[in-house]
Amino acid sequence: MAANAGGLNELTVTEAARAIRDGTVTSEKLTEACLARIDERDDAIGAFAHIDHEYALKQATVADQIRGTGNGIGPLHGVPIAVKDIIDVAGYPNENGCPIFSGNRPQRDATCVAALRSAGAIIIGKTVTTELALLTPSTTKNPLNTSHTPGGSSAGSAAAVADLMVPGAVGTQTAGSVLRPASYVGIYGFKPTSGLVSRTGVLQQSHTLDTVGYFGHSIEDLALLTDCMAGYDATDPASYFASGPNVVELAASKPPLTPSFAFVKTPAWDQADPEMREAFTELAGELGAQCDEIELNGLARVIEWQRLVQLAENASYYGPLQDRARNLLSDELNVRLDEGVKVPVRAYIEAIASRERAYEAIAEIFEHYSVILTPAAPGPAPHLDEGITGSPIFNGLWTYLGMPAVSVPIMEVNGLPVGVQLVGPRRDDGRLLRTAKWLVEHLAQQPATA
Amino acid sequence: MAANAGGLNELTVTEAARAIRDGTVTSEKLTEACLARIDERDDAIGAFAHIDHEYALKQATVADQIRGTGNGIGPLHGVPIAVKDIIDVAGYPNENGCPIFSGNRPQRDATCVAALRSAGAIIIGKTVTTELALLTPSTTKNPLNTSHTPGGSSAGSAAAVADLMVPGAVGTQTAGSVLRPASYVGIYGFKPTSGLVSRTGVLQQSHTLDTVGYFGHSIEDLALLTDCMAGYDATDPASYFASGPNVVELAASKPPLTPSFAFVKTPAWDQADPEMREAFTELAGELGAQCDEIELNGLARVIEWQRLVQLAENASYYGPLQDRARNLLSDELNVRLDEGVKVPVRAYIEAIASRERAYEAIAEIFEHYSVILTPAAPGPAPHLDEGITGSPIFNGLWTYLGMPAVSVPIMEVNGLPVGVQLVGPRRDDGRLLRTAKWLVEHLAQQPATA
Structure with a gap:
């Protein structure tokens, strides 16, 4: 490249x-x-x-x-x-x-x-x-x-x-x-x-x-x-x-210790492309003892909180545009904003108020692992005929939690790339990128990479 | 005292x-x-x-x-x-x-x-x-x-x-x-x-x-x-x-310049006790050229934003108590929480998102005045028979704006005290208290104080 x-x-x-x-x-x-x-x-x-x-x-x-x-x-x-x-x-x-x-x-x-x-x-x-x-x-x-x-x-x-x-x-x-x-x-x-x-x-x-x-x-x-x-x-x-x-x-520095990876499938795993899941399992295998599959509790709620917060805040920030010129927005967006105004305020505030506690619970994993390893997307890019831009289901939860996340292009499925997402603790962007670099270089040295 | x-x-x-x-x-x-x-x-x-x-x-x-x-x-x-x-x-x-x-x-x-x-x-x-x-x-x-x-x-x-x-x-x-x-x-x-x-x-x-x-x-x-x-x-x-x-x-320090006061009546003024309003007008008169009556735009919206935010967040934080033991809450509180869950999420988010801009607009007054001078309450303490604790209408807006506020006991109406509220810019608590001290000492030296 x-x-x-x-x-x-x-x-x-x-x-x-x-x-x-x-x-x-x-x-x-x-x-x-x-x-x-x-x-x-x-x-x-x-x-x-x-x-x-x-x-x-x-x-x-x-x-x-x-x-x-x-x-x-x-x-x-x-x-x-x-x-x-x-x-x-x-x-x-x-x-x-x-x-x-x-x-x-x-x-x-x-x-x-x-x-x-x-x-x-x-x-x-x-x-x-x-x-x-x-x-x-x-x-x-x-x-x-x-x-x-x-x-x-x-x-x-x-x-x-x-x-x-x-x-x-x-x-x-x-x-x-x-x-x-x-x-x-x-x-x-x-x-x-x-x-x-x-x-x-x-x-x-x-x-x-x-x-x-x-x-x-x-x-x-x-x-x-x-x-x-x-x-x-x-x-x-x-x-x-x-x-x-x-x-x-x-x-750019060399990690003082070999990095360790917490492979987190998330509740979205079952919706992911089967060949990508296979490639991930292979990747975890290649990393051997440095990678453990970890189940993090409560991620389904985190995914839902992100969804609610985005829906409600979209309705609030874009609502004035809709009020002014509904006909200049796509039907899809109008439906979304109409849905957003209906988010119950109590559920929205709960979603906002839960963020710090949820982060604290999840960040405990970094006492044992350098980074979280998880897909960057549910599979390769959808065909244009599907009329979608793909699902952010593997990303929204980390965005909600405010955690740094990097997508590394080291996989291919059906002739199209699939990114490996690494997620680190907040305010530790440099170390996350160091681990990502280590992973890229480590896999480049392997005899066969997925 | x-x-x-x-x-x-x-x-x-x-x-x-x-x-x-x-x-x-x-x-x-x-x-x-x-x-x-x-x-x-x-x-x-x-x-x-x-x-x-x-x-x-x-x-x-x-x-x-x-x-x-x-x-x-x-x-x-x-x-x-x-x-x-x-x-x-x-x-x-x-x-x-x-x-x-x-x-x-x-x-x-x-x-x-x-x-x-x-x-x-x-x-x-x-x-x-x-x-x-x-x-x-x-x-x-x-x-x-x-x-x-x-x-x-x-x-x-x-x-x-x-x-x-x-x-x-x-x-x-x-x-x-x-x-x-x-x-x-x-x-x-x-x-x-x-x-x-x-x-x-x-x-x-x-x-x-x-x-x-x-x-x-x-x-x-x-x-x-x-x-x-x-x-x-x-x-x-x-x-x-x-x-x-x-x-x-x-x-405790002496103000380098004689403080100046922006007398802000707020949209709640008309609801205030007539004798208190008279006492305030006298106070403003005593301060003479150091005190101007100022109309701040948009305070009615600020009062409403505070109300909406409190109502919705009360419903969110106390809702679980209500779910668990509605009968252990007063009727008045149950009504309030029932009202809170109905706050439209878009209005709530607008109220949250408006806070910083509202503060910035209001804080411009401190380029010209040391503090805002305004009542601490709509009048003297209500009689117990009224079954209320009095209205926070003169306080909620400053709380929403995050501004420091002090109540100074220098007035009496119908034999009961009424506080003078001084409000300052955020993170300038010390200077606000210095001005409050100046006011107390200045009035103590006057021949006749309300």
């Missing part, structure tokens, strides 16, 4: 940043290569909602001028990054996958976009989201097989990275909108600990669950994006002080 | 702590004086739910022994403090004003009780709360006129301090349960910034609104209790890092 043999557009985020820093590549050349790839491929894929060559190249030119001065540069200097079309970029369209927002151009960058710019990144364009980042499919195709969905809701961000149009891209996850598409298109996807990356300037569908996440070609890419985007933001109530998480260094 | 001429039970918290520190009084003598006053008066007042002479005196004896060693002692060393009967004291009854909790004896101190003990305080006993700290009146009488209510829900804590049974007492406020009783019984009451004092170990009726507060005989008392009880507690999601608020020092 993304070896140096190909075009510049095939560089990983980490490789691109290093090449620009070393002076072997200019931001302009790199951005041109990405734009050329987008021009060539995006009619077939539909990853981008808005692209403006001039806007992108102007940033690249400035980046090269700054690099030319010999002054210090940021860790993402000159690297093009794509941003989901629900995240504000100043003066650029942000249409949220919904005609109600047609022509919407925010005045200010979202905090996470400003953080990317501070790190030197080029915002290359906005990627397609499903309608209001929910379940109605977008027209984006899976680059690995265009008759399949790339998943949702961060469909365009996942597809753009998988199709080598851009080294890295930002998405969001409220149930499974980063991990699931990463799994379907065979790339790395990461949802950091809730509160590590600010959500200010991002379309809000659920203040409890919304989380910024991102896609790249390696664990290093995810770590680098984390270090660049993490930061306290007083305008996001979920934000917490995390002074210099320094995830790149931690993720 | 509480001059040194009377018995030891008449000492303020600050005076008592100083006397014990100086060795002029022992904790045992002080505790005995308080117990004697309780024995003499509490049949008529009904401030205490649980009192155990031996338990109290044992702590006093230990305190005197520690004082005798010459080692360092805490800022509340040997001072008796009473605690509302919804706050856990290890091994002591905590019955929440409700027969469902009859015989309940928690194993651990609430965090705020542990903080009091760390400061050296004696827990003298538990004070009467209204049923589950809500609106159904307790049997406690107002010590200033026993045919009137002391207010609620912290009825016993307010009455015990007002009747000189104990120098200070801890209560809680979800709408107006500290400020209103303080107003009715003519003492100082303080609800600090939400999150400054931990609520872990306190009966939960609303995770959004519940706040610990306390009563004393002076601003110094409130400042001292704040310094002793403030602290970060990871088990309370509202808790925030506040390293050494040092409120005592700040509250």
Whole structure:
């Protein structure tokens, strides 16, 4: 993946940043290569909602001028990054996958976009989201097989990275909108600990669950994006002080002990693809004594709490749109919002109030295991004919619990990728990525990998 | 009030702590004086739910022994403090004003009780709360006129301090349960910034609104209790890092500029007692150019949001009690909980999500004024025949906004006290108390005070 043999557009985020820093590549050349790839491929894929060559190249030119001065540069200097079309970029369209927002151009960058710019990144364009980042499919195709969905809701961000149009891209996850598409298109996807990356300037569908996440070609890419985007933001109530998480260094280090894996099937296991279940059982076998199958109590309730919270908060945040222009929302979304207003307030508050206790109970597992190992999705990407973006059933519970989760592309089922999801304790994003890196390298050394 | 001429039970918290520190009084003598006053008066007042002479005196004896060693002692060393009967004291009854909790004896101190003990305080006993700290009146009488209510829900804590049974007492406020009783019984009451004092170990009726507060005989008392009880507690999601608020020092200092007052009538003004309104207008007049009447927009919505949040969260937290033993709750409470489950989830979430924006808009006033000046209650304490504890309409909005609020006993209407409420910006508790102290001293110097 993304070896140096190909075009510049095939560089990983980490490789691109290093090449620009070393002076072997200019931001302009790199951005041109990405734009050329987008021009060539995006009619077939539909990853981008808005692209403006001039806007992108102007940033690249400035980046090269700054690099030319010999002054210090940021860790993402000159690297093009794509941003989901629900995240504000100043003066650029942000249409949220919904005609109600047609022509919407925010005045200010979202905090996470400003953080990317501070790190030197080029915002290359906005990627397609499903309608209001929910379940109605977008027209984006899976680059690995265009008759399949790339998943949702961060469909365009996942597809753009998988199709080598851009080294890295930002998405969001409220149930499974980063991990699931990463799994379907065979790339790395990461949802950091809730509160590590600010959500200010991002379309809000659920203040409890919304989380910024991102896609790249390696664990290093995810770590680098984390270090660049993490930061306290007083305008996001979920934000917490995390002074210099320094995830790149931690993720690159060698684990002091061989990591151990708690293989958690979750109550969704029986709904999962039989061949994927088999592949997981093989993977657990390959890990041998380092992996135990663990049954965590209460996960069915956690899945239900996530569902209730999202349903009710969706109805609250999107209800005003529905009140104003019901006809501009899909039938599917109208049904969902109508259902959301009926969530009993007592059940909603119980779901909110149960989160910390549920996390505490589940986090005890990390006294015995490095990470939880579980599917990133119920199987490979569904066919477009099914008219769905796949189920977030393996993701929503960890999102609700605020735990960091990474999808690692190390499995294939029926010719399509399936991600392995690793979940760690809150605020320990660096160690989770270190374990993920260990797993990738360990399996690469094995004689036969599923 | 509480001059040194009377018995030891008449000492303020600050005076008592100083006397014990100086060795002029022992904790045992002080505790005995308080117990004697309780024995003499509490049949008529009904401030205490649980009192155990031996338990109290044992702590006093230990305190005197520690004082005798010459080692360092805490800022509340040997001072008796009473605690509302919804706050856990290890091994002591905590019955929440409700027969469902009859015989309940928690194993651990609430965090705020542990903080009091760390400061050296004696827990003298538990004070009467209204049923589950809500609106159904307790049997406690107002010590200033026993045919009137002391207010609620912290009825016993307010009455015990007002009747000189104990120098200070801890209560809680979800709408107006500290400020209103303080107003009715003519003492100082303080609800600090939400999150400054931990609520872990306190009966939960609303995770959004519940706040610990306390009563004393002076601003110094409130400042001292704040310094002793403030602290970060990871088990309370509202808790925030506040390293050494040092409120005592700040509250005792002279304001660098003469304070200015924003007199805010609120939409509840028209419901207030006419004579109190007149007294307030006089007070504003006395403050002259330092006081402007200000109309804050949107307060009616804030009042409604507080009401909705409390109603829905009450139904969620007390619903399980109702499910289990409806017949052990008052009719009034059953009606309230039945109403609470009907709050539309969208309205509830809107009320939750509006809080920060509402605070930001209101906090702009502090760019121009030191504090908000507003009534602590709609008038003097209602007569017992009315069967109510009075309305928290002047308090709930500030509780919802998480702002610190203090009630200062400087007015009288129809022979009963009425508190003046001062409200400050969040996390600026010390300056609020400093302004309150300035106001008290300023009015004491005036030729005629209302």
